[in-house]
Amino acid sequence: MNKLNKEWHLHHRMPKNTTLEQRIQWHLEHKQNCACRDIPQKLKEEIRKRKPGKS
Numbered sequence: 001m002n003k004l005n006k007e008w009h010l011h012h013r014m015p016k017n018t019t020l021e022q023r024i025q026w027h028l029e030h031k032q033n034c035a036c037r038d039i040p041q042k043l044k045e046e047i048r049k050r051k052p053g054k055s
């Protein structure tokens with residue numbers, strides 16, 4: 001089931017020229033507000049790299 005949070009998407013458009021940081025930030029916020037799609041595997045790995053110490 002896709003729970004699209006239309007309202008959130010309206011206010012959080014992904015800009016065209018995003019940096020990796022921005023995309024990560026977008027997806028982290030997106031995940032907390034909407035479930036229409038998952039974080040891409042590649043981005044997940046980047047997020048993991050950025051959060052060391054979580055065993």
Ligand SMILES: [Zn+2]
Binds near residue numbers: 005009037
């Ligand atoms: Zn969404």
